[in-house]
Amino acid sequence: xxxxxxxxxxxxxxxxxxxxxxxxxxxxxxxxxxxxxxxxxxxxxxxxxxxxxxxxxxxxxxxxxxxxxxxxxxxxxxxxxxxxxxxxxxxxxxxxxxxxxxxxxxxxxxxxxxxxxx
Amino acid sequence: xxxxxxxxxxxxxxxxxxxxxxxxxxxxxxxxxxxxxxxxxxxxxxxxxxxxxxxxxxxxxxxxxxxxxxxxxxxxxxxxxxxxxxxxxxxxxxxxxxxxxxxxxxxxxxxxxxxxxxxxxxxxxxxxxxxxxxxxxxxxxxxxxxxxxxxxxxxxxxxxxxxxxxxxxx
Numbered sequence: 001x002x003x004x005x006x007x008x009x010x011x012x013x014x015x016x017x018x019x020x021x022x023x024x025x026x027x028x029x030x031x032x033x034x035x036x037x038x039x040x041x042x043x044x045x046x047x048x049x050x051x052x053x054x055x056x057x058x059x060x061x062x063x064x065x066x067x068x069x070x071x072x073x074x075x076x077x078x079x080x081x082x083x084x085x086x087x088x089x090x091x092x093x094x095x096x097x098x099x100x101x102x103x104x105x106x107x108x109x110x111x112x113x114x115x116x117x118x
Numbered sequence: 119x120x121x122x123x124x125x126x127x128x129x130x131x132x133x134x135x136x137x138x139x140x141x142x143x144x145x146x147x148x149x150x151x152x153x154x155x156x157x158x159x160x161x162x163x164x165x166x167x168x169x170x171x172x173x174x175x176x177x178x179x180x181x182x183x184x185x186x187x188x189x190x191x192x193x194x195x196x197x198x199x200x201x202x203x204x205x206x207x208x209x210x211x212x213x214x215x216x217x218x219x220x221x222x223x224x225x226x227x228x229x230x231x232x233x234x235x236x237x238x239x240x241x242x243x244x245x246x247x248x249x250x251x252x253x254x255x256x257x258x259x260x261x262x263x264x265x266x267x268x269x270x271x272x273x274x275x276x277x278x279x280x281x282x283x284x285x286x287x288x
Contacts, residue, residue, distance in 0.1 A: 039271035062269070063186030080186060100179055103278045 028113050030087075034058060035106065037065045037078070037098070042106035050113045051088055058083040065104070069096035140256045141205060147195045147262065148202035149211070149253065153245050154184040154191070156215030157238075163222055164234045172283045173231040176238070180276065187269050194265055228287075235284045242277040249273065 030052045036043045038060040049055055057067045059078045067075040067084065072094050075084040088094070088110040098104035141149065157180050164177025195202055218237060225233055249270055257263035 039268060040275035041271060061186070061272070062190040063183040063272075100182075101275050101279065102282065103275045 030054065032056060035067070036060055037067075037104075040098075040101050040104050042067075042098075042104065045106045046109070047106075048109040048111060049088065050111055051091060052113055054085055054087050055108065056083050056085045064100065066099040067096055067106070068099045069094045069108070072096075074099075141207065141252065142203065143198075143257060143259050143262055144200050144203035145205040145207070146253050146257055146266075147191060147200055148204055148208045149248075150191050150266070151188055151202055152208040152211045152215075153248075154188040156211055156218075157241065158184045158188070159215055159219050160222065160234065160237065160241075163219055164230075167222075167226070168231050168234065169227050170231045170287065172286060173235055176235065176279065176283050179279075180238070183272060183276070187272060190269070191265060194261060198259060198261060200259070200262070232284075232287055235280055235287065238280040239277065239284055242273050242280060246270070246273050246277065 028050065031050070032054040033047060033049050033056070035047060035055060035057045037057055040061065042057075047055070057065075057075060057078060059065050059080060059082055062080055064077045064079050066077060067073070067086070073086045073096070075086070078084050088108070091110050091112055094108040094110065096106050096108065161177040161180030161184070164173060165181060168174040168177055222230060222234055222237075249266060254263060254266045254270070257266055
């Protein structure tokens with residue numbers, strides 16, 4: 001009897017947890033977004049991603065660039081043909097520049113995982 | 119300033135003579151490589167001689183960027199089996215650039231910084247004019263034309279950057 005009662009408790013516990021991971025809120029898989037550095041510009045210059053997504057900057061110019069958001073992220077030098085990845089861990093609007101080319105600007109908008117544009 | 123004007127005149131010559139005598143792809147390739155090299159030479163001098171940190175950094179940047187563009191241009195010329203051909207415009211650019219460097223070597227401190235960055239503003243504007251009026255429309259090979267179009271924004275960015283540095287010196 002004790003065993004059956006214990007099993008009942010376990011089943012009740014599972015039942016209490018289940019609603020939070022039901023079909024209404026499916027787990028969102030992190031996505032990977034690419035920003036191309038070409039023509040001394042970030043393309044796209046403005047991008048919205050979700051917390052946990054990966055953002056990859058790819059340098060297609062014939063000289064180095066950086067993706068630098070003061071105090072948040074800094075790729076350091078991204079050589080010709082190379083790339084650099086960043087995974088934002090918090091929401092926010094992150095303006096960034098190329099540290100070598102001050103006219104080269106971009107903005108990364110990081111939303112909560114459920115709010116991101118798919 | 120006078121020496122630099124020579125380089126500018128060379129580029130204006132490219133622009134004004136466009137209708138009369140279009141440069142060939144081999145000549146355009148040579149003009150592009152020379153125009154980059156002229157800016158690399160001046161940039162190397164600024165990197166070692168400038169006293170203002172922004173001017174120094176700008177010079178270093180010009181060496182890095184124009185070396186990259188030249189490598190790309192040389193690689194493409196080799197791929198297309200185009201042998202860059204010397205021409206009056208390239209000669210004028212080279213001699214103007216050499217004289218500019220000679221003049222800059224005679225300056226120091228703030229006078230050097232101002233003269234260098236002022237020349238960079240004028241030079242990049244002149245290269246852009248030549249690209250728009252002659253080099254891009256004149257390029258026959260699609261890949262050469264595409265390369266010119268792709269590096270054009272670098273000259274725009276350098277021009278704006280040079281203007282920012284110039285304004286900060288005043």
